Amino acid sequence: MPTNILMPALSPTMEKGNLAKWLKKEGDAIKSGDIIAEIETDKATMEVEASDEGTLGKILIAEGTQDVAVNTPIAVILNDGEDASSIKAGEPAASQKAAESAPPAAAKAEAPAPKEEKSAPAPQAPATPVAADPDIPEGTEMVTMTMREALRDAMAEEMRRDGDVFVMGEEVAEYQGAYKVTQGLLQEFGDKRVIDTPITEHGFAGLGTGAALAGLKPIVEFMTFNFAMQAIDQIINSAAKTLYMSGGQMGCSIVFRGPNGAASRVAAQHSQDYASWYSNIPGLRVISPSTAADAKGLLKAAIRDPNPVIFLENEMLYGHSGQVPKLDDFVLPIGKAKIARAGKDVTIISWSNGMNYALKAADELAKDGIEAEVIDLRTLKPMDTDTIIASVKKTGRAVTVEEGWAQSGVGAEIAMRIMEHAFDYLDAPVARITGKEVPMPYAANLEKLALPSVAEVVEAAKAVCYR
Amino acid sequence: MPAVKANSNTQTSDDPAPSTPLIEFSKEQDLSAYQTMLTIRRFEEKAGQMYGMGLIGGFCHLYIGQEAVVVGMQMALKEGDQVITGYRDHGHMIACGLDPKGVMAELTGRAHGLSKGKGGSMHMFSKEKGFYGGHGIVGAQVPLGTGLAFANRYRGNDNVTLAYFGDGAANQGQVYESFNMAELWKLPVIYVIENNRYAMGTSSTRSSAETNLSRRGLSFKIPGEQVDGMDVRAVKAAGDKAVAWCRAGKGPYILEMLTYRYRGHSMSDPAKYRTREEVDKVRSAHDPIDMVRQRILEKKFAKEEDLKKIDASVRDLVNEAAEFATHDPEPDVLELFTDIYR
Numbered sequence: 001m002p003t004n005i006l007m008p009a010l011s012p013t014m015e016k017g018n019l020a021k022w023l024k025k026e027g028d029a030i031k032s033g034d035i036i037a038e039i040e041t042d043k044a045t046m047e048v049e050a051s052d053e054g055t056l057g058k059i060l061i062a063e064g065t066q067d068v069a070v071n072t073p074i075a076v077i078l079n080d081g082e083d084a085s086s087i088k089a090g091e092p093a094a095s096q097k098a099a100e101s102a103p104p105a106a107a108k109a110e111a112p113a114p115k116e117e118k119s120a121p122a123p124q125a126p127a128t129p130v131a132a133d134p135d136i137p138e139g140t141e142m143v144t145m146t147m148r149e150a151l152r153d154a155m156a157e158e159m160r161r162d163g164d165v166f167v168m169g170e171e172v173a174e175y176q177g178a179y180k181v182t183q184g185l186l187q188e189f190g191d192k193r194v195i196d197t198p199i200t201e202h203g204f205a206g207l208g209t210g211a212a213l214a215g216l217k218p219i220v221e222f223m224t225f226n227f228a229m230q231a232i233d234q235i236i237n238s239a240a241k242t243l244y245m246s247g248g249q250m251g252c253s254i255v256f257r258g259p260n261g262a263a264s265r266v267a268a269q270h271s272q273d274y275a276s277w278y279s280n281i282p283g284l285r286v287i288s289p290s291t292a293a294d295a296k297g298l299l300k301a302a303i304r305d306p307n308p309v310i311f312l313e314n315e316m317l318y319g320h321s322g323q324v325p326k327l328d329d330f331v332l333p334i335g336k337a338k339i340a341r342a343g344k345d346v347t348i349i350s351w352s353n354g355m356n357y358a359l360k361a362a363d364e365l366a367k368d369g370i371e372a373e374v375i376d377l378r379t380l381k382p383m384d385t386d387t388i389i390a391s392v393k394k395t396g397r398a399v400t401v402e403e404g405w406a407q408s409g410v411g412a413e414i415a416m417r418i419m420e421h422a423f424d425y426l427d428a429p430v431a432r433i434t435g436k437e438v439p440m441p442y443a444a445n446l447e448k449l450a451l452p453s454v455a456e457v458v459e460a461a462k463a464v465c466y467r
Numbered sequence: 468m469p470a471v472k473a474n475s476n477t478q479t480s481d482d483p484a485p486s487t488p489l490i491e492f493s494k495e496q497d498l499s500a501y502q503t504m505l506t507i508r509r510f511e512e513k514a515g516q517m518y519g520m521g522l523i524g525g526f527c528h529l530y531i532g533q534e535a536v537v538v539g540m541q542m543a544l545k546e547g548d549q550v551i552t553g554y555r556d557h558g559h560m561i562a563c564g565l566d567p568k569g570v571m572a573e574l575t576g577r578a579h580g581l582s583k584g585k586g587g588s589m590h591m592f593s594k595e596k597g598f599y600g601g602h603g604i605v606g607a608q609v610p611l612g613t614g615l616a617f618a619n620r621y622r623g624n625d626n627v628t629l630a631y632f633g634d635g636a637a638n639q640g641q642v643y644e645s646f647n648m649a650e651l652w653k654l655p656v657i658y659v660i661e662n663n664r665y666a667m668g669t670s671s672t673r674s675s676a677e678t679n680l681s682r683r684g685l686s687f688k689i690p691g692e693q694v695d696g697m698d699v700r701a702v703k704a705a706g707d708k709a710v711a712w713c714r715a716g717k718g719p720y721i722l723e724m725l726t727y728r729y730r731g732h733s734m735s736d737p738a739k740y741r742t743r744e745e746v747d748k749v750r751s752a753h754d755p756i757d758m759v760r761q762r763i764l765e766k767k768f769a770k771e772e773d774l775k776k777i778d779a780s781v782r783d784l785v786n787e788a789a790e791f792a793t794h795d796p797e798p799d800v801l802e803l804f805t806d807i808y809r
Contacts, residue, residue: 028518031599120496160589166621189529192621197648197674198647198651199642200609200644200647202640202641202644203610203613203641203644203645203647203648204610204644204648205610205612206607206609206611206613206614206645207611207613207614207645207648208609208614208642209609209610209611209614210551210599210610210612210613210614210615210616210617210618211614211615211617211618211621212614212616213599213610213611214599214614214615214618214619215548215617215618216618216621233604233607233609234607234611234641237603237604237607238604238607238611242600243806243808243809244585244806244807245585245590245592245599245600246508246581246582246583246586246590246591246592247580247581247582247583247584247585247586247806248583248805248806248809249581249582249592249593249594250592250594250599251809278604282807283807283808285808306808306809317592346708447686465614
């Protein structure tokens with residue numbers, strides 16, 4: 001039976017890639033280990049090695065094809081004695097499998113929409129009526145880009161604007177960023193301002209903080225925030241507290257940024273959400289965006305802010321595309337939440353990747369006639385209590401959604417604020433959906449269980465609505 | 468082992484520099500060093516008294532015995548250079564030229580303390596004097612100081628940063644992360660290791676596999692030397708050499724100052740881990756202030772009565788500071804919520 005070669009996943013979070021080049025042609029003999037094609041992801045170009053022997057019977061995906069979903073058959077290898085006529089049978093079944101592994105609905109909803117349709121919801125996303133963003137002027141032209149590109153653009157724009165801004169971290173320069181967020185910065189700004197560090201988080205976080213005390217504006221990239229635990233003393237004891245300890249004489253303008261929380265199948269030591277840790281600290285600002293536009297506007301604000309800012313990104317969101325306003329200087333206010341979806345029956349509060357569960361749950365709830373209002377906090381510290389309270393006063397019910405653990409989590413804080421400011425408006429106790437209190441397991445099924453799910457959010461929302 | 472004996476050996480992997488010869492001080496230099504060291508000594512004695520009276524709270528680490536280190540190093544600096552240190556920091560601030568009143572009022576937690584009473588003994592700063600703290604976490608000032616040097620290099624000026632730390636901090640991992648980056652990027656930072664022989668109550672022989680701390684930069688190719696930290700002239704000479712090295716763009720330098728603290732680690736330390744005789748031996752034979760005083764008299768730079776005048780003026784200065792710090796009001800309660808963000 002002919003063997004399909006499938007589009008490989010080249011990283012834990014890859015969903016699709018471009019088939020850049022075929023290095024073998026139909027009819028070529030193939031040995032295990034031969035390099036047969038080149039694939040481009042948004043992070044890198046990788047070579048595909050054959051793992052089977054035989055003859056390249058048919059190329060199913062032509063060179064130059066964009067956005068080929070992982071697991072799509074890209075070619076067929078014929079074993080000895082088989083010929084091209086035996087291929088047909090395999091094809092329909094295989095393509096059906098590919099369809100199943102297509103990008104999830106959220107990615108589709110964020111697909112490029114024609115510009116003139118900006119004010120009206122794009123046809124492919126009818127279920128998510130997004131409230132107009134008051135921070136974006138009416139009629140602004142929008143461009144589609146990934147969150148990764150939006151973050152890069154934010155840094156590049158701020159580096160052009162201010163010579164004191166520089167970026168340092170592991171693999172940020174020559175490698176172009178472990179997650180390609182700093183792609184192209186070295187080429188534009190040179191190695192004086194885009195600095196590869198040794199793998200010494202404690203040291204370079206402290207060095208960056210010292211440079212900030214001297215008046216520079218460093219962007220310190222952690223490959224992931226898991227590694228920032230090595231540096232947390234410098235972040236908290238030096239960066240966050242010096243302004244106070246010096247009676248206001250000496251502060252530091254510094255951004256610590258990088259992916260936070262669970263990625264995919266990287267297990268306990270690489271999958272922790274630090275939102276509640278950092279948002280506990282006076283002196284820090286904590287930002288965690290869910291869309292490309294917010295990522296850009298808030299990272300620019302963070303770089304300009306005279307205080308230390310923890311900027312929590314999410315690896316799962318780097319490749320997601322969104323509409324970013326085409327403005328010379330798009331800066332969003334720190335500390336302002338956004339109504340991502342308007343509703344009247346229940347308030348769902350989340351941020352970052354939690355918004356995926358929240359918005360999909362709102363779609364599900366709408367089918368049952370429950371209109372959920374979804375708030376994207378965007379900034380965790382200072383928290384926009386006003387927006388939360390105004391919504392809860394309207395809906396009388398609230399559900400928080402986060403990937404971090406429950407005890408002393410951000411959801412616990414939100415629930416407390418609602419109790420302090422809107423107790424009399426509540427028609428039900430506040431519910432929270434969090435990551436389960438276990439170290440992140442590796443097994444796919446267990447990992448899924450450890451994280452929040454859309455179903456859990458739907459269930460909690462129905463419960464507080466007594467439905 | 469003698470109380471303080473410099474091996475006078477410079478350590479470097481590929482460029483062994485000769486040990487720094489002692490330089491003789493001019494009259495002005497000796498008198499100025501005497502006055503500043505004495506100010507630090509009297510200030511610290513006063514702080515000890517005031518701690519005993521309950522006017523100073525929390526942790527209070529006195530610098531008595533180590534005065535020659537900061538005074539000699541400060542003499543090697545120019546305007547624009549920066550200093551950062553750990554929590555035994557009162558002496559560094561006085562050597563930087565900060566008003567003892569502001570330092571003492573910070574110790575008593577008053578409104579006109581250097582940090583408005585919000586930092587205390589271990590956390591004081593002065594942008595104006597290039598003093599970047601005053602840091603309470605052992606070793607944390609080392610990456611921070613390396614970052615100050617990074618900023619100098621980034622801006623292309625010729626300023627040099629002194630990052631002071633003790634023999635205890637010398638065993639911290641972040642120190643070596645800093646050494647690596649400083650040499651890799653040729654940062655103008657002098658690591659001044661104040662080896663007073665005890666990390667709190669643990670002698671360096673009990674905590675350090677290599678007790679010659681000047682060698683700690685060897686595997687990073689950072690030159691280092693041991694210096695008699697009780698002789699202000701030796702400190703100044705070594706400081707001059709290290710500063711010149713840094714200003715020339717050659718990267719970091721390590722100076723291990725062999726010194727000694729007379730008092731306990733902090734006010735609450737009875738110092739039972741060493742003998743009274745050990746302390747007395749240093750005090751009588753190697754006191755940094757006595758040595759300068761003797762030299763001044765021998766060289767006839769000043770007469771006994773001139774020195775007494777200096778002594779009296781120093782006492783007055785310290786008494787005024789104590790008086791100020793005792794009567795200055797506590798910070799306004801509204802200060803609780805200021806200076807968290809800017």
